[in-house]
Each structure stands twice: as C-alpha cells, then as structure tokens.
Amino acid sequence: MKKVQTLKGFRDIDPEEALKRGRAVSLLKSVFKSYGFAPLETPTLEYASVLEGKYGEEGEKLIYKFKDRGGRDAALRYDLTVPLARYIAQNKGKIIFPFKRYQIGSVFRADKPQAGRYREFTQVDIDTIGTDTALADAEILAVISSCLEILGVKNFKILVNDRNLFNELPKKAVLILDKLDKIGEPAVIEELNKTNLEGGEILKNAQSQKPTPRLVEIFALLKSFGIPKTNFGFNPLLARGLDYYTGMVYEAVVEGTPGSISGGGRYNNMIGIFGKEKIPAVGGSFGLDRLTDVVPKETLAEIPFRPQVLVTIFSKELLAPTIELFDQVQGTGVEAELYLDPEAKLDKQLKYADKKGARYALILGPEEVKNNRVTVKDLRKRTQETIDRESLFTTLKKH
Numbered sequence: 001m002k003k004v005q006t007l008k009g010f011r012d013i014d015p016e017e018a019l020k021r022g023r024a025v026s027l028l029k030s031v032f033k034s035y036g037f038a039p040l041e042t043p044t045l046e047y048a049s050v051l052e053g054k055y056g057e058e059g060e061k062l063i064y065k066f067k068d069r070g071g072r073d074a075a076l077r078y079d080l081t082v083p084l085a086r087y088i089a090q091n092k093g094k095i096i097f098p099f100k101r102y103q104i105g106s107v108f109r110a111d112k113p114q115a116g117r118y119r120e121f122t123q124v125d126i127d128t129i130g131t132d133t134a135l136a137d138a139e140i141l142a143v144i145s146s147c148l149e150i151l152g153v154k155n156f157k158i159l160v161n162d163r164n165l166f167n168e169l170p171k172k173a174v175l176i177l178d179k180l181d182k183i184g185e186p187a188v189i190e191e192l193n194k195t196n197l198e199g200g201e202i203l204k205n206a207q208s209q210k211p212t213p214r215l216v217e218i219f220a221l222l223k224s225f226g227i228p229k230t231n232f233g234f235n236p237l238l239a240r241g242l243d244y245y246t247g248m249v250y251e252a253v254v255e256g257t258p259g260s261i262s263g264g265g266r267y268n269n270m271i272g273i274f275g276k277e278k279i280p281a282v283g284g285s286f287g288l289d290r291l292t293d294v295v296p297k298e299t300l301a302e303i304p305f306r307p308q309v310l311v312t313i314f315s316k317e318l319l320a321p322t323i324e325l326f327d328q329v330q331g332t333g334v335e336a337e338l339y340l341d342p343e344a345k346l347d348k349q350l351k352y353a354d355k356k357g358a359r360y361a362l363i364l365g366p367e368e369v370k371n372n373r374v375t376v377k378d379l380r381k382r383t384q385e386t387i388d389r390e391s392l393f394t395t396l397k398k399h
Contacts, residue, residue: 097130
C-alpha cells in the first residue's frame with residue numbers, strides 16, 4: 001500500500017491554525033475596507049505567456065508551467081500583482097480610476113522546500129492603480145502600519161526609500177548595497193571591490209543620501225494619517241526589485257525577527273506591458289505565514305472555535321423537532337452544532353460536547369416536546385434545568 005502524504009512542498013493547515021489565519025485575515029480586511037479598498041479575485045491559472053518574463057531570471061525558473069487538456073500553455077500564478085495588471089489591461093474601459101483593490105489568495109513557486117517555506121502560500125495584497133501621487137504612496141504605507149497595529153504587532157518599522165536615488169549607480173552595485181543588513185559593511189565593501197568598483201566610497205555616498213522631495217512629502221503625509229514617527233523611517237540602501245519598482249519602495253521589519261514581513265512600492269511600468277499606455281500603480285504585500293508568526297497570541301485568542309451549544313438527539317423519532325430547535329437556536333446568532341448520529345447514546349453525545357468545549361447541551365425528549373420545554377445542561381457548571389422554549393434564547397444570550 002502506498003504511503004499517504006502531501007505533495008512535496010505543500011501542506012495541510014489544520015483547523016486551529018486555519019482559524020488563526022482566518023482571524024488575522026478578518027482584521028486585515030477590516031482595515032482595507034476602512035481605507036476604501038475593494039476585493040478582487042483572479043484565477044489561480046493564467047496563460048503562461050501572462051506570467052513569463054515578469055519576474056527576472058530567477059523568478060522565471062520558479063513558475064509552475066504545464067499544458068492543459070486543450071494543449072494550451074498554462075501556469076499557476078506566481079504572485080497576485082501580474083494577474084492584477086492583466087485584469088486592469090483587460091478591463092480598463094469599465095474600471096473607475098483610481099482603482100483600489102485588495103486580494104488574498106494562494107500563489108505558487110517551484111522553490112526548494114525548506115523549514116517554513118512552501119511551494120504554495122497565501123499572499124495578502126493591496127494596490128492603488130491609476131494615479132501617481134505621493135498621497136497614494138503614503139496611503140499604502142498608512143494601511144500597512146494600520147494593519148500591523150490592529151494585529152497588535154510590537155516594535156515594527158516601515159523602512160522607506162526612493163529607487164531614483166540609485167539612478168547613477170550600476171545595477172550590480174545596487175544589488176550588493178541591498179545586502180548590507182544581511183552581510184555587514186566589510187562584506188559589502190569587499191563585494192563591490194571585486195566588481196572593480198570603489199566599495200568604500202560607494203557605500204559612504206549611498207549612506208549619506210537624503211530623502212528625495214517625493215519621500216519628504218510622503219513622510220509629511222504619514223504624519224497627517226496619524227502614523228507615529230517611530231513606525232516609519234528612511235533607509236537609503238533599501239533597493240527591492242530593480243526590474244520592477246520605479247519610485248517609492250518599502251519593507252516592514254519587526255525587531256528581533258529576521259527579514260521583512262511586508263514589502264512593496266511604486267511600479268509604473270508593469271501594467272503597460274499588457275497594453276499600449278502606462279498606467280501608474282503602487283502597492284504592498286504581506287505573506288500570511290510570515291505575518292501570523294509575529295502576531296501576539298492574544299490577538300488571535302478567539303480561537304480555537306468552540307460551539308456554544310450542542311443540540312443533542314434524544315431519539316430518531318424526535319429528529320424533526322430537534323432539527324427545528326437547532327434552526328431556531330442558530331437563527332438567533334448563537335454558535336450551535338447539531339449532533340449527527342441519531343442513534344448515538346445521550347452519554348456519548350454529552351462527552352462529544354465536552355470535548356468540543358461547548359458551554360451548553362440541549363436535550364429535547366418526549367416530555368419536553370409535549371410541554372414546549374427544553375432541558376439545558378450547563379457543561380461548565382455541571383448543572384441542568386428544564387425551561388420554557390420562550391426563555392431558552394434569553395438564557396443562551398446571557399453567556
């Protein structure tokens with residue numbers, strides 16, 4: 001018999017973890033909506049030609065490509081930004097600009113599996129399309145900061161730079177400068193020297209750069225948004241996606257956590273690839289796994305999910321009125337569950353309710369049906385009472 005397992009690089013997300021992620025996503029959506037961003041969903045599969053040539057040489061190797069049953073060259077989406085660009089180009093005539101959207105979904109990369117790194121993971125994106133203003137840039141950063149605040153993330157900082165500061169430097173020098181936080185100054189200087197560049201001088205000049213006028217405006221706007229000064233700052237060595245970003249770039253970092261938990265910036269050339277005209281864009285992204293790793297446990301304390309009420313089944317003959325009772329309880333907004341084996345003994349059902357962490361078990365026997373009453377077992381207090389159906393919902397709503 002073959003061993004049952006998931007495909008290499010993929011995983012199951014158990015209910016407890018899925019509920020944590022769902023709680024985080026719910027809070028993120030509340031922030032996105034409060035800033036006027038609307039949801040968008042794009043297909044998991046695209047024509048391979050839509051994705052090819054958009055991610056650089058290394059990214060190209062990680063795209064999952066195959067032929068579908070119709071012989072078409074298809075690919076799993078590598079990120080959520082290129083499908084967004086394709087959507088904008090395809091629907092430009094009916095979109096109201098600026099177009100502000102968020103999207104949360106799985107993306108796929110044929111990367112080498114390792115601890116904490118999977119070939120399918122959930123990306124959380126927000127983007128503003130159709131306007132090239134400092135205000136649009138600042139709003140994206142304000143949204144990122146607000147998301148981290150509502151999730152209770154401590155000691156975070158959004159590091160911001162302008163890609164235009166690198167215009168006079170060779171691309172290879174910028175790539176090396178971007179490694180400073182990872183390998184340190186001596187190693188950066190050494191790598192620059194190996195490429196026949198004056199490492200010490202280049203590093204010194206880069207570190208002494210001042211914010212561009214656009215960044216100065218963005219920082220002033222962030223203060224207007226009420227973002228604390230401690231939550232953002234200028235980093236003249238931050239590069240990100242040299243073939244991708246055209247202006248403001250950012251990374252959000254958390255003290256004591258390696259790498260970044262969010263990144264993005266302005267990309268004014270991407271959408272033009274799919275059409276005749278350039279359409280400016282700016283956006284930011286979270287990886288859901290990286291994000292939930294830094295969210296305090298108390299933020300997600302509402303999980304694991306426990307039904308407040310288990311509606312037991314006294315007998316098969318009373319199944320119809322029992323289902324009616326369940327519908328009534330559920331209709332009041334109380335989180336309820338109906339036991340699904342009409343032939344199970346009551347003792348087994350009550351043990352199940354205990355294991356699930358339910359507060360109450362409801363019992364509807366012949367006497368209860370006859371007198372329009374219901375027996376309520378309080379599984380926390382280990383007490384039981386039979387009450388009128390009319391007062392049941394008041395009792396449940398108290399807790």
